[in-house]
Amino acid sequence: MKFFPFVFKNLFRKKTRSLLTLGSILLPLFVICVMGTLLRTLSGAPADGRGMYRLVVRHKVSLANFIPEAYRERIFQLGGIDEMSIWCWFGGKYIDYSAKNQFARFGVEPEKFLKVFDEATIREGSAADWFSDRSGALVGEALAKKYGWRVGQRIALTGDIYPVTLDLTIRGIYAADNSSALFFNWKYVEEALPRIKGRIGTFYIKAHSAEAVDRLPKQIDALFENADPPTKTETEKEFQNGFVSMLGNVKLMLTGICTAIVFVILLIAANTMAMAARERVNEIAVLRTLGFQKGTILGMILGESLLLSLFGGVFGIAFFALTFPGFRAGLMNTQMAGFAAGMKLFPSVLAAGFGVAVFVGLVAGIVPAVRSAQRSITDGLRQVG
Amino acid sequence: MLGIPLKYNIRNLFVRKVTTGLTVLGIGLVVAVFLSVMALGEGLTHVFAASGSENNVLVLRQNSQSELQSGISRDQVPLILTLPGISPDADGKPLASAELVVVLNLEKRDGGSSNVTIRGVGEKGMKLRPGLTLVEGRWFTAGKSEVVVSRSVSSRFRNCAMGETIKFGAYRWTVVGLFDAGGTAPDSEIWTDVEGMITDFKRNGYSSVLAKTAGRAARDQFQAGLAGDARLALEGKVERKYYDDQTSTAAPIKFLGFFVGIVMAIGACFGAMNTMYAAVAARTREIATLRALGFSRLSVLLSFVFESLCLALLGGLLGCALGWLAVKLALSGVTGTTNFATFSEVVFAFRLTPQLFGIGILFSLLMGFFGGLFPAGRAAFTKITNALRQVG
Numbered sequence: 218m219k220f221f222p223f224v225f226k227n228l229f230r231k232k233t234r235s236l237l238t239l240g241s242i243l244l245p246l247f248v249i250c251v252m253g254t255l256l257r258t259l260s261g262a263p264a265d266g267r268g269m270y271r272l273v274v275r276h277k278v279s280l281a282n283f284i285p286e287a288y289r290e291r292i293f294q295l296g297g298i299d300e301m302s303i304w305c306w307f308g309g310k311y312i313d314y315s316a317k318n319q320f321a322r323f324g325v326e327p328e329k330f331l332k333v334f335d336e337a338t339i340r341e342g343s344a345a346d347w348f349s350d351r352s353g354a355l356v357g358e359a360l361a362k363k364y365g366w367r368v369g370q371r372i373a374l375t376g377d378i379y380p381v382t383l384d385l386t387i388r389g390i391y392a393a394d395n396s397s398a399l400f401f402n403w404k405y406v407e408e409a410l411p412r413i414k415g416r417i418g419t420f421y422i423k424a425h426s427a428e429a430v431d432r433l434p435k436q437i438d439a440l441f442e443n444a445d446p447p448t449k450t451e452t453e454k455e456f457q458n459g460f461v462s463m464l465g466n467v468k469l470m471l472t473g474i475c476t477a478i479v480f481v482i483l484l485i486a487a488n489t490m491a492m493a494a495r496e497r498v499n500e501i502a503v504l505r506t507l508g509f510q511k512g513t514i515l516g517m518i519l520g521e522s523l524l525l526s527l528f529g530g531v532f533g534i535a536f537f538a539l540t541f542p543g544f545r546a547g548l549m550n551t552q553m554a555g556f557a558a559g560m561k562l563f564p565s566v567l568a569a570g571f572g573v574a575v576f577v578g579l580v581a582g583i584v585p586a587v588r589s590a591q592r593s594i595t596d597g598l599r600q601v602g
Numbered sequence: 603m604l605g606i607p608l609k610y611n612i613r614n615l616f617v618r619k620v621t622t623g624l625t626v627l628g629i630g631l632v633v634a635v636f637l638s639v640m641a642l643g644e645g646l647t648h649v650f651a652a653s654g655s656e657n658n659v660l661v662l663r664q665n666s667q668s669e670l671q672s673g674i675s676r677d678q679v680p681l682i683l684t685l686p687g688i689s690p691d692a693d694g695k696p697l698a699s700a701e702l703v704v705v706l707n708l709e710k711r712d713g714g715s716s717n718v719t720i721r722g723v724g725e726k727g728m729k730l731r732p733g734l735t736l737v738e739g740r741w742f743t744a745g746k747s748e749v750v751v752s753r754s755v756s757s758r759f760r761n762c763a764m765g766e767t768i769k770f771g772a773y774r775w776t777v778v779g780l781f782d783a784g785g786t787a788p789d790s791e792i793w794t795d796v797e798g799m800i801t802d803f804k805r806n807g808y809s810s811v812l813a814k815t816a817g818r819a820a821r822d823q824f825q826a827g828l829a830g831d832a833r834l835a836l837e838g839k840v841e842r843k844y845y846d847d848q849t850s851t852a853a854p855i856k857f858l859g860f861f862v863g864i865v866m867a868i869g870a871c872f873g874a875m876n877t878m879y880a881a882v883a884a885r886t887r888e889i890a891t892l893r894a895l896g897f898s899r900l901s902v903l904l905s906f907v908f909e910s911l912c913l914a915l916l917g918g919l920l921g922c923a924l925g926w927l928a929v930k931l932a933l934s935g936v937t938g939t940t941n942f943a944t945f946s947e948v949v950f951a952f953r954l955t956p957q958l959f960g961i962g963i964l965f966s967l968l969m970g971f972f973g974g975l976f977p978a979g980r981a982a983f984t985k986i987t988n989a990l991r992q993v994g
Contacts, residue, residue: 234876241872248865279705279717281670282803314667316850377671380663380835449707467939470642474862477635481628481866485873488624492880 220513224520231493235525238489242529242577243536245482246570250537251544252475253566256468258559270430271333271453273304274420274437276446280306283416284446292420295436297429302329303403304421309376309383320360322374324403325421327355333423334393342368342389352405353388357396359558363549366390381409397549397558479573482529486581490522494585501589502597515590522582523575530574534567606892606901611909614881615916625877626917629969632870633921633962634928636863637954640961641929643856645953646939650849653787654841658730659824661811664835667847669703670946675807678834685831687824688813691726698813699724702796704803705946708759708768716938717946718755721788722796730812733786739764739779744795747802750779752789754936754949762792773802787845790938790949812841851941851948867969870917874973878910882981889981890989903982910974911967918966922959929954 229235274292276282289301305324312318327348331337340358347353356366366372366387374383385401407414424430434450441448494501501514541562548557615622654660661682666672674682679700688696702722709715728734728741742748749768756762756777761769768775775794783789796808815821825838882889889902933952941948 233879237872237876237879241869241876244865244869244872248862251861277707279707281705281717308671310665310667316853375665377663377665377667380665470639474635474639477631478862478866481631481870484624484628484631485870485876488621488628488873489876491620491624492876 220517220520224517224524227493227497227517228521228524234489234492238486238525239529239532241485242482242526242574243533245478246530246533246574247537247540249475249478249573250534250566250570252471252478253569254541254560254563256471256475257563257566258556258561259468259471270299270424270426272422272424272430272433272437272450273453273456274422274448274450275418275456277438277449278446280418282446283413283418284420284448286415286417288441288448289420291440292422292437295433295440297425297433299423299425300329300332301420301422302326302333303417303419304330305403305406305418306378307374307376307383307401307406308378309374311372311374321398323398323400324406325400326404327353327400327402330400330421333421335423337391337393337396340390340392342387344389347388350386350388351402351408352383352385354385354399354401355389355391356387356399357558358390358392359396359549360399361387361390376406379406379410379413381406383409395558479577482526482573482577483581486522486526486529486577487584489525490518490582490585493521494518494589497589498592498597498600501592502594502600505594505597511590515586518586518589519579519582522586523578526574526578526581530571530577533574534570537570538562538567606897606905608908611905612912614885614909615912618881618884621877621880622913622916625874625913626920628873629870629914629917629966630920630924632863632866632969633918633966634924635866636859636965637921637925637958637962638928638933638952639855639859639862640958641925641933641952641954643852643859644955644958645950646852646855646948647849648953649785649787649789649948649950650845650851652785653845654843655730655814656840656842657815657817657821658841659813659815659821659838660841660844661813661828661836661838662809664837669701669810670705672809673807674700674809674811674836678836679808679811681831681834682811682813682828682836685824685827687815687820687822687827689816689820691729695726696813697726697729698811699727699730700796700808700811701727702799702803702805702807703809704799704805706768706792708762710758711760712758716759716940718759718792719790719946720749720792720794720799722794722799724796727793727796727812730814731783731788734781734783734788737780737782739777742778742794745798747773747775747794747798748778749775749792749794750781751777751792752949753780753782754789754938755792755947756780758936758938758949768792785951787948789936790941790947813838848941851939863965867965871969871973874910874914874917874969875977877913878906878974878977879980881909882906882977885981886984886989889984890986893984893986894990899982903978906978906981907971907974910978911970914966914970914973915963917969918963921966922962925962926954 274284274288276284286303292298292301302325307322307324309322310318311320331344347355354372360366368387368390370387372385372387374385376382383401383405403417422433424433430452434452437450438448504514545557545560548560660669661674662669662672663674683696683698688698691697701724704720705717706720707715708718725744736750737753739750742750751762761767762777764777764780766777768777781788781793813824815824821840828834828836828838892902893899929952936949936951938947938949940946
């Protein structure tokens, strides 16, 4: 008897049951992949290589307060800084305030900014055009796609924190890991509102080396410790994690949900395997009579369970991978757009889903497998139905 | 038409203890997960839904979505206060409070940090929010660097207990009292005197003005007065409405709840279907006998659908119990998340409402109905002669 084909045949002996079980493993695994991707995006590491060594300097009390632009010179003198740019959250509204029209809008110093935000590549238009047009804007690829924007198109942003309406012309479209933001020249706002001149939201810094990244946050904050206002300097990753920490225990909640889901699949798969083994008590006794070892029987039931779970798991992961672009596009229209832009098909998440499938297959099969292997032949043959 | 006694089905469920148990537990867990996530969304919604009064008008700069984005200069305030519609207080002055809202980044007790709203209020600030009660200590004294902190914020953030000092570089505030706002928006805030705050934060004006009106007519009159004065460039929002607009904060959580709930429910439904198919298969001869005795196809169908519904209902009840336990034991107390309308912490408690339990039970019944329908169909259309002949 060939072992594998036999296990395979057994698996689809009861087609309805196997398909239903597949379905009930597939769907939860899909959910696990979604949750895993959310978790992974929340704890996302910044890009390697280009995009490294970045720091954000802000007012110590909160992002809503301003720091003087004059701090720039003093920070620069600390050394180890390649470039630094003003980086101001503008807020405001585009079309309306609905969730689907929310995206990040920052005022920056174009030339300096592109040296800091160096993983961006200009796909359409040119950086030079943006530099030379004070009312020009640089928009992300994902964002441009969402609104169907083209280079040369004009868009209006109505301010709220800064009561001014910006009439911007798109001069470039950039591609990067997260391309869902719009950047414009901060000078435009300063000219319209002279009273805010010299007071900015944050500085965005590109440090020269890992050593500088370690040293600068402490040095910068020490420099302004007794100044008015004091600053808080963090790496870009810490800065983003700050937002995650503001969300509260989201991570804990997502992990909790995932654990419960694994348990649900385990119950369903275990139920199926228990039923499958129960039906075959006679048959297994016959196999044993024919001389098959206990180990073979154990392997047979366990193998069937593992195979069933793997089928469900692989289909679930494939289903997730197929629907992912649509899922992401759907989220781009909600207030979670900025978050969705950072989502990818993370290999680690898919691997974890596969791991769950293996785990479920083994654990769900172990009890029926051991029981079937241990049952004495006479008891097995005597059993009816 | 004669119905098959319901007892038949209920007893059958208990014959196959392991299978029934596993299925019930599976359905129960799905319902419990759904309820916990929804309890979170519901708790968050409740904060906004219970906040604000219909008769209070919040004056903001035009186009401002929140108080944080708004700004009102000192010289605008007297103009606002002379507009018709504002109720007078006992002392004859208008019942209104010019306020400043700033967010502070504070360290949480359990690590990490979050933005907390600090609100400077005028002398009438308390009167405009009758739901607010002092639970410990006293109110702050104007002119001193004193604050009162909500009990929830005090328990979640460092340096916010009675008598402690909250420091931010040059600023030091002593906590002299704790208040409770009954689960509404001020429960996420720290309050102090507005004039002291303007000095310390070097602001040159206020964020908003909250004014009390006598009723609908007065409210409309006041709002029209604001809108009519183009020099002011201000707008008045009904306070109730202002908070309603922020409930969208809970939308992603509710979406997540329904997404997980529905996909998992379909998965669990397949599991229930498996159990019911097995139940039908094991009883083929029994079913044929019932049919031979004269029970109609419909009776058999209804009987098995009923059995499946019972199975699911057990799961649903178990799920509600698990969900309730989870919220009571593991998720009790207040928690917080960020309200992205104001970029600041909103403190809330998980909240299980009777409606949520109802939705949970309904969920489980749907799983039972669909899980039982096809197996019951198979049972009802069993060929009597073949089935009776079948062995085992």
